[in-house]
Amino acid sequence: MILLSQIGFITPASKRFVSQNKRLLLPLFLLVCLAVPSLREITITALSDAFFQVSVFVAATLLIYYYAIEHLPQLELSYLSAKSPVLEIFFAAVLGALPGCGGAIIVVTQFTKGQASFGAIVAVLTATMGDAAFLLLATRPTEGLTIMAIGLVVGTLCGVIVNALHAKDFLRPTKQEQKHQVKVLPTSIIKISKPVWMFAIIPSLIIAFLIAFNVDFDQFGKYTGTSISIFGAAMALFTVTIWAYSSKGESYKEVTSEDDECNPPSKIIKVLQDTHFV
Template sequence: MPVSTLSPCVLTTNWMKVINKRLFFPLGLALLLALPSTRELTLTALSDAFFQVSVFVAATLLLYYLLIKRYPLLELGQFSQRYPKFEVLFAAFLGALPGCGGAIIVVTQFTRGQVSFGAVVAVLSATMGDAAFLLLAASPFDALLVLAISLVAGTLMGTLVNKIHADIEFHHKKPDPDVLQGKSASPLLMATKQIWIWALPLLLLVALVLAFNIEPATLFQGADTMVLYGGSFLAVASMLVWALTKNEGNYQSIACEDCPPKPESATLKAIQDTHFITVWVVAAFITFELVSTLAGLDLAVWFNQYALWTPLIAALIGLIPGCGPQIVVTGLYLQGGLPFSALLANAISNDGDALFPAIALSPKAAFIATVYTLIPALVLGYGWYFIKLWT
């Protein structure tokens, strides 16, 4: 059909499919860097995000993926057959592991009829998704506390749900292997792998120096400038690699991590996830700085004044599919913009990337499970809020 005969609606739809929505992130950064009023603020946020978060996340992810490659997780279906009483507990444990891998395992096995619906609720309540890596890297004690509470909440909620839904069957679509598996790694990602391998020790050293509040300028002349511009450049480079290695033009491609590349590589998967987390951490840092500086609003003071609503707002944000929005919430908490009660509510209500295969393969189960995760999120979020209020 000639282009001239196509309707405007068809042309618009085709263009929307062509546009790589991931590029909006680096393009937005370019605009902020071009404006004199936001340039310094943006450079500082980029450098802080990279050295305070991304470097530690990369090291944590690499260690984590190497460990699970060395000690593969048990097949939950076989575990459930041998130890049915511990199925929900083990599902919650898989959910409490950082990242979305454990949750996706449980959800896909549920769609094959290998585990109970209670196991799905348990894993979705327990998982914090990729935001757990960010919290572990920046505040290990808070991360362990949140994950421990989520583990208990997921186990209790999953057990209760199994009693309610013991006789209810959900109809599933057959899983599409092409959706659940990754593609071959792009040449750009492979080149990035070599850079990360050689640069990570030095970057980790710089990040540790900053973590101990040692001013770079005291080490040698010009070190502070190198950290500012070097960290900013590497943060932008990470975002560009993330934007250019996938172009599907949908929300899922923006808000969730990429599938593991083929052949499977712990290093490549760690780099993929680091780039993804960097994007949303930068978004959180810049949002915080823009609101605080340009609007003259102190988010910490604002949320303290309206603290009663923060667990509810954070829990509702947790219902949004994907890890991206949840990383923003965690980033705001680490910046002092949110109280712990809000972080806890968000951690329990958010389902990470596991909700995408659940929506695709069993929409009814995905919706009901999401509603169930909201209950412990609000109970525990507000429980923590009132305990801190009264003590």
Template sequence: MSIDTGAYGSMTALGRPLRPKRALVALLLLAFAVVPGGFGALTRELMVDAYLQVSAFVAATLLLFYGSERVFRYNIGEALSRARSAQVPLAALMGATPGCGGAVVVVAAYSSGHVSFGAVVATLTATMGDAAFLLIATRPDVAAVVLPLSFTVGVLSGWLIDTLRLAPPLSGKSEDGHLVPLIGQVRRRDMVFLAAAVPGLVMGITQLTGADIGAIYGEMPVLVVGLAGTAIGLAIWATSPLQAMTNSADAPVTRMAEETSFISVWVIGAYLAYDYLAAYGGLDLEAMFATVAPLLPLIGIVIGFVPGCGPQVLVTTLYINGLIPFSALLGNAISNDGDALFPAIAINPRAAVLATVYSAVPALIMAYGFYFLAPGFLN
């Protein structure tokens, strides 16, 4: 039984739209996870890490933002639109919030025409993504310096972009809240996704403290939660009628499940791409950081261009272990856009690339400023 659904192909008897290309990607990722031997084991480990280190935190922050919208009866995008001169600082503040949820919300607001391109640059420059959780947990003294600096740089960058009118034209694919398909009622899959995200968040927070979650919760429960959450997210993404962002009229739990699932696919891809290269292609970031000292801030900034939070968490880990200087950490914190870059790429690739390029300028200035003027600062 099938029903014509236009661009979305056919529908199953359950009424879920089939997205053939997405379904193929989801099945391919799941197939990688069940391959016997080291390859399958590595894939499963990376999927669990991606879920516990990123997806669970994205889900929590999105649910916090969207839930507050519903409880207090306001729309963040419209509130930012009315903020006018305060729009850029508010966007930067949302980006500076640990995790990627705040930055994702600003990107969604830009796609519907509620905020300026300067606000997008501000939030992407200010965000440190999920690496902020790790830094706060292990080096709160450094976090107290990096996060305010990133916020300040984000605000100044956003104002400068808007003043100079450097914004690209909005893509014709802009997803205005009135045009995005309305899902309507809370679905069973949304609640199942939430049920997996709760223990995933608990495990993820525990892992940020440096504890061995396998020893605390058991290897099998950690594996089950990580893989179950990943599989549920892939299923939601593969049957979603949405391109990237959700309709503001949908329930917070539905918006959280849909947008987290979309981001998670990109995160899994980034994790797999990096670690496959490390395991089978000889990529060694620690060796890169062990090269000529003056290149360290630049390497940190370049790694910040990589979408997602995995490489950024690694850079933070290298700093915590004393392998790179503060200047490299700061350059990475300013240049990296976290998981918010994924929906930005899907909605408006040109704007996403330009925002990343613009964030590189203050990253270079700040990183090399600290490198030459305060080489031993917080090292």
């Protein structure tokens, strides 16, 4: 690095560009993997699975939740906690019991904002089965519903016990720590992804549910499965690239953390921010 700098290959401008665009290393790495023939197939499969089996369900769940609490603020975890701590824990466990990981992401996000207790985190993570719930419901529905009910009960009990042993803000960053966090308002680049998501979300959800229920796409045509994988990989690469451009990545928080809410607030933009981060 020192030698390259001395002979002019690395200029102060290039150093500054790299320093301010650390996030771009991730999409760049993915592009390199796609360019290598021996890695291309496994990279496309991994990206497609990440989009259809995680990102799509996260976006749909967050969108439903944000619109629900707008019309029914009683569903907010902070409201439920003020009314009844046990009710907050139970609702968090219900969100976790839902198929997919969207419910868990909602509760974790609310915890970092100070809207949910630590017991709610324990409840949702105990109750969730993630995407495995889809496969279990598709193959053994009775056993799947039984396990989901057990997870709901166990998650609720664990959350109540944890809140009895620890303060609600246990392990949450203090106000002083939050005060020193860098504020990022990446609205312009996120808005570019909005029409893409509006076009892709419905067909992507249909494909995601078919994948979750183990449907063989080759029965619809010879190249159907391949086309779907390429589409999913392209969308995954798109979301990662948008996330990479959302901030300069000059601090640890900007590189690793989700972005702060835009100004003025927008449910769609917030859903996209959280989905891209996940």
